[in-house]
């Protein structure tokens with residue numbers, strides 16, 4: 052159990068002995084570390100409920116606990132706060148009990164089946180800056196929920212079923228009328244390999260879109276093509292499958308570099324077979340009705356103070372759309388996977404879309420009432436002007452270019468700091484990639500997901516301050532101390548009571564991990580882990596500065612310190628793995 056959970060239980064019992072609820076016993080890390088290590092603020096609320104004096108309630112709690120082992124000091128402050136300081140012996144004993152196997156005191160949640168929908172790229176288009184945040188925030192929260200014991204599956208939810216694919220097919224049919232995909236008398240035996248490369252698609256896609264805008268006749272053919280594709284015309288399906296496959300292969304290269312891995316490469320198309328029956332069901336039930344020729348579901352309720360337009364199920368030409376696919380995808384996730392929670396890591400600007408979809412899903416029973424549907428939206432990556440990041444000529448930077456840019460700067464930084472100097476070029480390159488990707492990811496994840504931030508390659512790649520490179524360097528230093536100690540035949544031993552503040556602070560910091568992981572999962576916000584990882588490395592550095600491990604003569608103390616470093620490294624590695632950031636062996 053985590054340290055605060057253990058303390059909370061003791062305080063809860065103390066409240067209970069006064070006939071008050073145990074929940075008042077919640078203990079948190081002190082907001083004033085100069086005064087105490089922890090605090091319990093429950094007396095105020097408890098007193099209100101019991102119609103008693105809060106200071107008296109707090110005093111009774113203190114009297115009940117003051118002689119118990121963990122406490123060096125319990126102080127009453129202000130209107131009824133209890134300030135808590137632990138004995139060094141108790142703290143050391145607690146820290147000694149932590150290890151990877153016990154998940155550092157983390158309690159696993161009641162396991163839930165959770166789908167994380169993140170990534171959301173579109174077929175035939177290159178990944179761009181806008182795809183960074185959904186991918187890396189989603190990956191991190193997915194890893195965190197999984198660490199807590201949940202059954203989590205990540206789905207990229209490809210955009211693969213809309214008008215662009217009709218436009219591409221119609222355009223290709225004009226260009227290459229002889230391709231077997233367009234021969235209506237054929238129904239199988241299409242080529243195994245794609246006649247198009249990803250580079251072709253990236254050129255053709257915008258051209259086809261432009262053509263559809265300018266040429267109404269072409270646009271009509273594109274609409275017809277999409278209807279035929281969705282209805283399953285074999286040649287169109289085969290061509291579309293090629294486009295999908297080569298797009299996925301190209302996307303994977305970029306996502307791999309970011310350590311983003313999807314269990315499922317489903318997409319809007321995956322649930323095509325569900326559309327007709329679902330539409331029929333919501334029409335029959337009366338949830339969906341016709342409005343101006345379109346089929347809609349009313350999602351506003353009497354409690355709404357702002358307008359929420361009805362959700363569009365079918366357009367007036369009978370075509371399904373983005374909302375329909377998301378609705379049917381919920382049905383699929385509930386029925387096929389038994390999803391109890393579905394989380395959508397998508398730009399905040401899609402908030403209204405998800406609000407409509409979630410309401411419609413619950414209203415129609417597509418999602419049973421207890422299924423949690425949530426859109427933890429993300430803000431944008433901005434340029435120095437505070438507007439969404441663009442290239443110098445105003446174009447959209449591809450994600451690949453963005454990563455390259457940071458990796459290149461990271462390589463310079465490594466050079467400037469005389470790191471990895473004697474390594475061969477291959478290892479140098481690998482380290483630069485790891486440092487660059489860590490810089491990019493940490494620069495992003497340190498912000499709350501919903502806020503926008505300014506992309507600053509110089510700040511992100513610095514080895515000083517709250518950055519990815521600083522954290523990796525911290526991990527590498529811990530590794531090298533342990534290697535050095537191992538080389539001298541020194542081994543970690545029992546953690547003993549701290550004697551200096553820096554050592555005590557590191558221990559208190561090490562004990563905080565479970566709360567931070569839980570908070571990250573609860574708020575779907577990796578910035579809590581990002582911040583904590585930084586504090587941990589900073590506390591390690593302060594400790595390492597005053598506790599000269601390799602020179603220490605007291606063997607028990609030296610062994611205890613080594614234990615602390617092992618623990619710090621194990622926790623740091625875990626935290627970085629929850630951010631999906633790789634750590635080099637050395638640099």
Ligand code: ARG
Pocket residue numbers: 168170171172173208209210377395397
């Ligand atoms: N492909 C969509 C877009 O480009 C994002 C998909 C987000 N996920 C979802 N289930 N709607 O805007």
